[in-house]
């Protein structure tokens with residue numbers, strides 16, 4: 001281990017100052033430090049809590065300076081973050097599962113107020129019954145509210161997306177809250193070696209937060225969110241709609257700028273990455289840490305000459321409609337992996353399936369498409385599971401019925 | 414505790430000394446005779462323009478602050494019904510961090526939230542409790558019109574016993590539906606937060622200037638502070654709008670609404686309704702001037718009078734905390 005660390009350290013240069021063994025939560029905390037966040041509001045719920053534990057220790061040790069507030073509930077926590085953001089302080093919050101839902105009212109108004117704090121969501125199954133493991137319905141609950149929402153798959157990406165997230169959210173053309181989601185346990189609590197950027201490099205990439213004409217301060221005596229009724233809500237919704245659309249362009253810019261400062265870390269189209277898809281006929285698309293077993297399955301199946309690939313969807317809001325449509329319509333069949341549920345929805349699919357299918361509807365070449373429900377409540381999705389999903393998707397190429405359209409993976413029956 | 418020295422406000426001695434500058438002006442749509450509007454106008458007069466304000470959902474948002482016709486000259490933001498305390502903490506924390514890091518000028522900026530009795534006293538009580546445990550300079554004003562007025566007058570935890578509201582209509586089987594005794598919000602918050610240095614009750618118009626000076630006192634003492642105001646509401650209490658001030662005064666004089674401030678743990682009665690002080694007028698004189706009590710029967714008046722007398726004569730801290738003494742220890 002120490003040899004590996006020493007070797008890795010010698011590779012460091014320029015924008016990165018050291019390499020640490022960090023889990024997803026600790027990596028996010030480092031990102032928050034590097035973003036020079038002004039106000040943090042904390043409330044405990046597994047698995048995201050360790051982000052807040054790590055931050056309080058950084059503050060206690062004088063490694064960075066922020067107001068750290070222990071809130072009395074998630075509703076208060078999120079309202080504190082929202083109002084700190086309104087006075088032009090960079091603010092940070094987060095939660096998981098049922099805690100995220102408890103503060104939902106505050107999450108909604110943060111978006112409708114067009115304020116850009118960043119929240120981490122350590123994805124967790126919703127109660128009842130209690131479960132600590134990952135499921136994506138918590139973060140997905142904000143998907144239609146005017147939030148930016150992306151998933152990361154490694155601690156390195158988690159750290160970097162705190163910086164990237166604030167960069168996009170605070171952009172004058174966007175000003176939307178940023179949801180940074182990561183799979184509970186599989187990412188929040190798995191350790192990797194993480195290259196930690198230097199303060200100078202972080203500062204170079206991320207400009208100061210400036211709410212400008214919308215900041216609440218005695219020198220700028222505005223009224224924010226007065227009652228509008230039917231007179232103006234349509235126009236305001238339209239403005240939020242346009243901001244969400246504009247965000248797509250700003251996301252691209254942000255990654256390009258990030259690459260300029262940190263070396264080519266991310267490649268176009270940024271909203272998603274593809275693995276071995278160049279000549280692929282069949283792909284799976286999923287969100288979060290299922291990428292790891294899926295990529296291994298791809299490698300193994302490739303060794304047997306099977307033309308499979310994997311698409312990891314990073315940005316869910318705004319949804320990369322055009323790019324994903326173009327990409328997926330190259331394939332003969334697409335299997336959509338949902339770590340969430342949408343009971344009673346069309347064809348009883350998961351949320352991601354609905355989004356992908358709707359995205360593909362106008363495509364000239366529509367691939368066959370099947371849906372997988374798996375890994376709910378934190379159940380492991382193994383290499384064998386993903387391999388099975390590939391096989392089912394391969395069969396879908398020839399099928400013209402909806403039989404076997406949806407498969408629950410790893411279900412005890 | 415606070416990072417910035419508090420402002421030394423001058424005490425307002427008499428109505429002629431009330432600042433002329435209006436920071437809450439035309440544009441609101443509150444009812445004629447709305448005492449809560451006077452509460453708004455007063456606190457911001459007392460605090461001055463170097464202030465940021467949040468207002469929780471309720472009449473003082475919906476009827477008060479409409480798009481394109483805001484009455485607020487100071488920076489103002491809506492906050493959610495139960496978010497009064499956390500909105501103040503968020504703003505105070507943000508401003509403190511920005512000042513400390515040199516991102517904005519280091520100067521005193523008042524942070525004030527107002528929330529109604531349902532918003533502050535019921536839904537947001539946890540958030541206000543947390544705010545009062547903090548070390549931020551902030552003031553929370555709970556304007557109490559004794560109902561969820563904005564949603565058409567429903568009973569809250571602060572509604573007077575016996576009152577008719579849309580959730581508590583008198584009926585043939587149950588002559589009164591409002592059978593909860595008014596929640597003791599100011600007393601509860603004072604007792605529960607040992608490091609909070611200022612808690613007061615007030616009424617915008619009685620005694621004259623008392624409320625304005627309480628706002629100033631809270632802001633100069635600093636740290637997290639709380640003021641509960643008693644706001645007659647012509648629509649909810651059912652009386653002619655011209656009598657708002659008089660009803661506030663009667664409510665205090667009959668002792669049903671105790672008027673005091675607690676400064677660093679010391680109670681000061683700003684209207685002393687104890688027998689040893691100014692004494693009390695009968696509660697019935699106050700109740701019978703409001704339509705919301707039209708259905709009360711003699712036994713109800715007697716009960717309310719008994720409860721009020723108990724507040725002033727049997728509580729260890731009269732009108733403030735419902736503790737009646739210490740029983741001999743039985744081990």
Ligand SMILES: Cc1ncc(C[n+]2csc(CCOP(=O)(O)OP(=O)(O)O)c2C)c(N)n1
Nearest residue numbers: 470471472494529530531532560561562563
């Ligand atoms: C979370 C939430 N629940 C319910 C409402 C509906 N609502 C709006 S104003 C209001 C009444 C508020 O009463 P109070 O705080 O006493 O203020 P008032 O209207 O009396 O001024 C209610 C229940 C809301 N806005 N938000």
Ligand code: SF4
Nearest residue numbers: 443444447472646648
């Ligand atoms: S209903 Fe009562 S509190 Fe609301 S605006 Fe009218 S008088 Fe004021």
Ligand SMILES: [Mg+2]
Nearest residue numbers: 529530560562
């Ligand atoms: Mg009320």
